[in-house]
Amino acid sequence: MKLRPATILPLALFAVMGGVLVIGLNHDPHVMPSTLLGAPLPAFDLPALDEAQPKIKSASMKGGFTLLNVWGSWCVSCRYEHPLLMSLSKDKRFKLVGIDWRDTKAHADDYLLTNGNPYAAIGTDQGGRTVIDLGVSGAPETFVVDNAGTVRLRVPGPLTPEIWAKDVEPLLKDQGPAS
Amino acid sequence: MSRIIFAIMLMLFSVGVAHAVLPSEMLTNPVQEARARAISSNLRCLVCQNQTIDDSSADLARDLRLIVRERIVAGDSDAQVMEYVVARYGNYVLLKPPFQMDTALLWLLPFAALILALAVTYATLRGRVVTDDADEPNDILKGD
Numbered sequence: 632m633k634l635r636p637a638t639i640l641p642l643a644l645f646a647v648m649g650g651v652l653v654i655g656l657n658h659d660p661h662v663m664p665s666t667l668l669g670a671p672l673p674a675f676d677l678p679a680l681d682e683a684q685p686k687i688k689s690a691s692m693k694g695g696f697t698l699l700n701v702w703g704s705w706c707v708s709c710r711y712e713h714p715l716l717m718s719l720s721k722d723k724r725f726k727l728v729g730i731d732w733r734d735t736k737a738h739a740d741d742y743l744l745t746n747g748n749p750y751a752a753i754g755t756d757q758g759g760r761t762v763i764d765l766g767v768s769g770a771p772e773t774f775v776v777d778n779a780g781t782v783r784l785r786v787p788g789p790l791t792p793e794i795w796a797k798d799v800e801p802l803l804k805d806q807g808p809a810s
Numbered sequence: 811m812s813r814i815i816f817a818i819m820l821m822l823f824s825v826g827v828a829h830a831v832l833p834s835e836m837l838t839n840p841v842q843e844a845r846a847r848a849i850s851s852n853l854r855c856l857v858c859q860n861q862t863i864d865d866s867s868a869d870l871a872r873d874l875r876l877i878v879r880e881r882i883v884a885g886d887s888d889a890q891v892m893e894y895v896v897a898r899y900g901n902y903v904l905l906k907p908p909f910q911m912d913t914a915l916l917w918l919l920p921f922a923a924l925i926l927a928l929a930v931t932y933a934t935l936r937g938r939v940v941t942d943d944a945d946e947p948n949d950i951l952k953g954d
Contacts, residue, residue: 758873763870764898768857
């Protein structure tokens, strides 16, 4: 049988469409690429949740890995993520820093008292300016910042043990030779 | 009766487009406010996806509206305000994506499809005329 263009064309079009649809199925439109990957952490200077503590500055996040976690007492997925953060707070390879977003001190304190406080330090962003500078669209969101102050990873949504093992753990393994 | 119809018509047509901008957010300078509205209606609300920040009452959209106005008051051009937001959230926030390498397919595919369709139509019609002529020369034309 001789293959004529009229025979091949519909098949070829079907293959192309199928390919596009398969990509579409595996692509979550809610996950946006971060503009910060590989870029220095934007400068910020936030008051600490506990006024007695020093301010939380982006400049102080050099010389070691930092996990920067944007959360709020109003955020439901943060509660889901919280037990993992609690277990991570014992990890000595990085510092876990929280940014409490659009929250009141009373609510945040209550949340931490009930669920435990995994953070080495917490800054508050009431106006949401720093959170917008970070390109955050919803809480929770976590950034892995390396010892040079460069953003290495952004995890939108709650951290899970799976994401941790697949994406974060390899970065922390690099930490030795890189520093 | 006509009064009732008039009242119903009035109700139907008085529904305007809902905007989320609150009076307290507005700039006092009407020219600047108009620019802010134009910019806002081209920026996607990141929480609601299919609304502009001008339409959305989400907190994040409100924060972005305020930032747009702040940049305008600070003397930024419209393009600079857009750049400010894109630097943080990427091209994703633009409701009209810019023409560049990774969006070339998006912009050019409709034209490619049109050209392909025209080519196929032309080839098909041309082929038909030739076979018609070969089968029964001039018969159809004579009949008319």
